[in-house]
Amino acid sequence: MPIFSAILGIAILLFVLWDGFETMVLPRRVTRKVRLTRVFYRSTWRLWRGIGSRMAQGKRREWFLSIFGPLSLFLLFIIWAVSLLLSFGLVFYSAGSAGFWNCLYLSGSSFFTLGSASPSTPAYKVITVAEGGVGMGFLALVISYLPVMYQSFSRREQVISLLDARGGSPAAAVELLRRHGHGHALDGVNELLRTWELWAAEVLEGHISYPVLMYFRSQHDNQSWLATLTTILDTCTLVIHGIGGQPAWQAQLTFAMARHAVVDLAQILRTAPRAPDPDRLPHADLEQLTATLSNAGIDFGRDPDTSARIAELRALYEPFVNSVADYLLLRLPPWLQSGRIDNWRTSAWGRISTNKSVLPLADLGDDEHR
Secondary structure (H helix, E strand, O other): OHHHHHHHHHHHHHHHHHHHHHHHOOHHHOOOOOOHHHHHHHHHHHHHHHHHHOOOOOHHHHHHHHHHHHHHHHHHHHHHHHHHHHHHHHHHHHOOOOOHHHHHHHHHHHHOOOOOOOOOOHHHHHHHHHHHHHHHHHHHHHHHHHHHHHHHHHHHHHHHHHHHHHHOOOOOHHHHHHHHHHOOOHHHHHHHHHHHHHHHHHHHHHHHHOHHHHHOOOOOOOOOHHHHHHHHHHHHHHHHHOEOOOOOHHHHHHHHHHHHHHHHHHHHHOOOOOOOOOOOOOHHHHHHHHHHHHHOOOOEOOOOOHHHHHHHHHOOOHHHHHHHHHHHOOOOOOOOOOOOOOHHHEEOOEEOOOOOOOOOHHHHHOHHHO
16 A cells, blocks of 8 residues: 555656646647646636536626636646645655545645644655655746746737727728728738738747637637637738739738648647638628728729639638637637727727827728728
8 A cells, every 4th residue: 555655646746747847848849648737628618618608798708708717727736736735645645654634734734835744754854855845846837937928928919909900899801901091001011911920920839838828818808819810811811812912922921820820729729620600701791892992992803713712712721710719719800890899999988089180090990881
């Protein structure tokens, strides 16, 4: 029995320490299919998602789903701590004649460096010092892990917020181009695409290193990191097809980076690609798309092969963003304007003034268009 307790305790200790090391220190090299963190997130999110999916869409459901990301981190740290405490408790039990509950108490006192329990044998003293060191190292890792992760989350949200005035809430590719056309700023789309390429690369890097960020939701229920990536891909699709003589090279680079991000993140979540149903851009909307861009002074070339070429590009990413959206209970953005007032034009006390002489951007929102 003592030998079995020692083996089991050491096995739990090594398993938890290695899982924490992979999660917080060496996440990008992780290839194992069996990980405590992965099992924890898949099982707890399945339960949380099941409850959330039974709620009506709206602020209440978004509030409930937004709790999962931060709460799951807290629960994961508790699971690691309890597992480490249990592992050392088993080692204490195998090294002396004290009862198991007394060994757990000694383990807890050593792990949290309370000093309320005094080891009585040389073996106990060695284990106490070892556990105290592990406890301090674990706390240091947690403290260093959280700021880095939240910095990555903050940088992600900056671009999401910047899209609000440019493309609506939620941002839509056609609306974004229409506003740039009305604002005589179509030449700036190329620079915007370059910024998005860098942002997509950072989202890929950050979310692969810290997959829990995929469960962190944005401030507004009509915005999300996935909807932003989808809007970027939609916009690149239109620019690649050809709008107003804009060069397509940067759009192709941004499309490749954003598509790389959504495919890899879908693989991490293990969500098999599935085409959206219903279609996000039916033929009638394609006609409206052409008319909307034309009214904004944007030449969107239409020929018999236009639908096929756009559908070919959409097929490269829409099945992946759709499966991830379904798994995370996120909504994909429309291609055309959603009809909702931009977030920046509202407040807790109602809608702000839209006097065009004071807020020229209100003209780009185009109330009459709504």
